[in-house]
Amino acid sequence: MAPVRTVGPAAAEATNTGLRPNWADMLVGIVGDRAADAILTDRAWPALVAAVNAADPAQWNPHELLDLADTLLHHGADDDDHHAVRLDEYARLLTWRVELLVTHSSHATDAVPPADAPPTPDDEAAAEAAGLSDPWADTLTGQPTVDTDHELAAVDEDYLAALTATEPPPEPGVDLGAEELDRYEDLDFDDFAADVLAAPDRFAAPSDLAECIALRYELTAQLAELDTDMAQLREAINTGTSAHQQAMAPHVLALRAAADHQFAAASDTAGHHHDLMMAEQLIEDLTNQATALRRTAAQLRAADTTDLDPLSDDEAPDLAALRAEADATALDWRITAAVADRDALAAVYADANTRLEEAIAESGGVRVTDTDVELMRLQASELDELNLADLRARRADLTTRIYRIDNRLNHVHALTHTAHHHRDTYLMPTPATGPVATPDVVAPSATQPATEATATAVVEDVDAELRDWLRADPLRAMSDDQLTAHLRTLTRRHTLAVDDLRTSRPAPERTPRVRAEHAELADTVDRITTARTAGLALADAADRVTDARTELAVLPPAGRGRKARAEHDQHHQRLAEAVAAAERQHQYLAAAHEQTRRDVGVPEHQWDELTARAADTATLARELAAAEQTDARARQLHQTAIDDRDAAAAAIAHARAEVARRHDLPDEARAVEDSIRTALDHTGTQAEPTTVPSASAALPPRTSDLPPDTAPRRDSGYDI
Known part of the structure; x- marks a missing residue:
């Protein structure tokens, strides 16, 4: 017998036939609905069929083989999403698992052979006749067979004994003395948890401040690039130009061409099949009616007619039986014609099936429908959606890391600001720090010349003028440390104002949207009114049809004479025409009413609510006023943020100009x-620095300007 040739999995993968073995329905119970659909439509499906069919039926049945292969496939994937089995790889991986199980089957390697039966007297007699002393000796060599299992067992025992007699080599990099070993000798398993290192936090921020700032810029750039990639991928998915959709486009176009080529033949086949089924149903109905009529005729002939009144107007049973048999005979004629029509339809249906098979053969040999094409396209789109989900996960990780770094930087900034605040508080001179020091006044003596006294007076006048000039501007009266702290405060406020302006982008205007909604509501109410008017006209038309039909039904019969019959016929014709006209008008109005109902675009149970809402002008006016107020508030807040930023920038420029002026002063003028x-500080006459003019003075204070004990805490997110 010639060996049966089977298609190998590698060769079968290149083919795509409509393989449906009897175990194909078991996949749903093993791998689930989505995975089963993906496997059945995958290119590796023929390879999986070949691998399962190649298994030994004595060792495996398809369900157990597939179930074990799927269990091992998921058992080796751990529980990490990064190692989960993807739908587009499910069929190929399952095929590999099945091939491994079939090729290296544990049933074939671990099965213990059955024990040999003891020799029978016939075996011993046959051995002695052949000149063999041992009935189990080898027929070729004449030597008794050797139990190789026992010899291998002996070799294994010797090998294992040699291994256990040898000390294991020391592990590289581990050098523990007796004291270290004694340290762990009496510990329980739970006590080792103190020596176990915790898994590193992959979202933790670096401890170095410079490294945090550099990593913040790098992660921000990666986040911007990732957002661009996500937007491009989302746009590509929506427009059908993504990677998987483009890669699958030739296959989808080929399937679409095959489906279009088969569509006409498939439609003809479906139509002829429907006609054939209707013909079969007609034959069955006519046969049942004829059988019922013949049964009725037999009952009428068998009925007892002795008690019947010969003068009665009722039809005689014999005549009723004859009429039933005549009707049954007429039905037989119709059945004969219906059978002939059925046979003709069967021939047409067979021709349509032949054309469909030819179309399938011309388009690749596989039946392809619109559903198959759509499934192929959706699978490609699903792969792109999975890529988009991966990008979203990466974006979430980057956002979390940036949030942790920002928390770290904010924490360091808060500590630094607090330290500088305390330093300025304790180092700034106040009137209570010591006695007020007055400058020494040099009084002119008699020995001093008059010119010296005059020079002293001039110097005092110059100092007074300089003191007044410095006191005119609070920034000039500040010490260097105070000016530096004030500049730092202004810089922080400017940064906060810029951040507020960046994050508080003006929302789209609500007023135009509310006006558009009100206009759409008015249009909808107008369409509802039109639909209701059409409904009333339809009801009136239905009443006219009913009246016309009633008038036609109650028309009295024609009288005697030709003239009376002619008048009756004319009257009947006018009434029939009136009924036909009323029915046509009713059909026209019914179509118009249905079209107006569809034009409304809203379910009919919501019409009353929308009409009442459109009639409530006060509510609509309040909605419009609220929208206008919201837009004005948004514009005010946005302008306030702009004013805060500009005011802080102007104050920073003024402070920096003062710093530059001091830097350019000569040493003598700087000392003066x-x-x-210093004298102003000791006398307590220094003017307080003016606050930055802000347009948000009437607004609630920002959280960053509140004292530490009153500012609300933000407990969401990750800890530093």
Whole structure:
């Protein structure tokens, strides 16, 4: 007998036939609905069929083989999403698992052979006749057979004994002395948890501040690039130009061409099949009616007619039986014609099936429908959606890391600001720090010349003028440390104002949207009114049809004479025409009413609610006023943020100009100004620095401007 040739999995993968073995329905119970659909439509499906059919039926049945292969496939994937089995790889991976189980079957390697039966007297007699002393000796060599299993067992025992007698080699990099070993000798398993290192937090921010800032810029750039990739991929998915859709486009176009080529033949086949089924149903109905009539005729002939009144107007049973038999005979004629029509339809249906098979053969040999084409396209789109989900997961990770780094930087900034605040508080001179120091006044003596006294008076006048000039601007009266702290505060406020302006982008205007909604509501109510008017006209038309039909039904019969019959016929014709006209008008109005109902675009049970809402002008006016108020508030907040930013920028420019002026002063002039500032500090006449003019003075204070004990805490997110 010639060996049966089977198609190998590698060769079968290149083919795509409509294979449906008897175990194909078991896949749903093993792998689930989605995975089963993916496997049945995958290119590796023929390879899986070949691998399962190649299994030994004595060792495997298809259900157990597929179930074990799927269990091992998921058992080796752990529980990480990154190692989960993808739908587009399910069939190929399952095929590999089945091939491994079939090729290296544990049933074939671990099965213990049955024990040999003891020799029978016939075996011993046959051995002695052949000149063999051992009935189990080898017929070729004449030597008794050797139990190789026992010899291998002995070799294994010797090998294992040699291994256990040898000390294991020391592990590289592990050098523990007796003291270290004694340290762990009396510990329980739970006590080792103190020595176990916790898994590193992959979202933790670096401890170095410079590294945090550099990583923040890098992650921000990666996040921007990832957002661009997500937007491009989403746009590509929506427009059908993504990677998987483009890669699958030739296959989808080929399936579409095959489906279009088969569509006409398939439609003809379906139509002829429907006609054939209707003919079969007609034959069955006519046969049942004829049988019922013959049964009725037999009952009428068998009925007892002795008690019947010969003068009665009722039809005699014999005549009724004859009429039933005549009707049954007429039905037989119709059945004969219907059978002939059925046979003709069967021939046409067979021709249509032949054309469909030819179309299938011309388009690749596989039946393809619109559903198959759509499933192929959806699978490609699903792969792109999976890629988009991966990008979303990466974006979530980047956002979390940036949030952790921002928390770290904010924490460091808060600590630094607090330290500087305390330093300025304790180092700034106040009137209570010591006695008020007055500058020494040099009084002119008799020995001093008059010119010296005059020079002293001039110097005092110059100092007074300089002191007044410094006191005119609070920034000039500040010490260097105070000016630096004030500039730092202004810079922080400017940064916060810029951040507020960046994050508080003006929302789209609500007023135009509310006006558009009100206009759409008015249009909808107008369409509802039109539909209701058409409904009333339809009801009136239905009443006219009913009246016309009633008038035609109650028309009295024609009288005697030709003239009376002619008048009756004319009257009947006018009434019939009136009924036909009323029915045509009713059909026209019914179509118009249905079209107006569809034009409304809203379910009919919501019409009353929409009409009442459109009639409530006060509510509509309040909605419009609220929208206008919201838009005005949004514009005010946005302008406030702009004013805060500009005011902070102007104050920073002014402070930096003061710093530059001091830097350009000569040392003598710088010393004179510092002495005057010190004197102003000691006398307590220094003017307080003016706050930055802000347009948000009437608004609630920002959280960052509140004291630490009153500012609301943000407990969401990750801890630093």
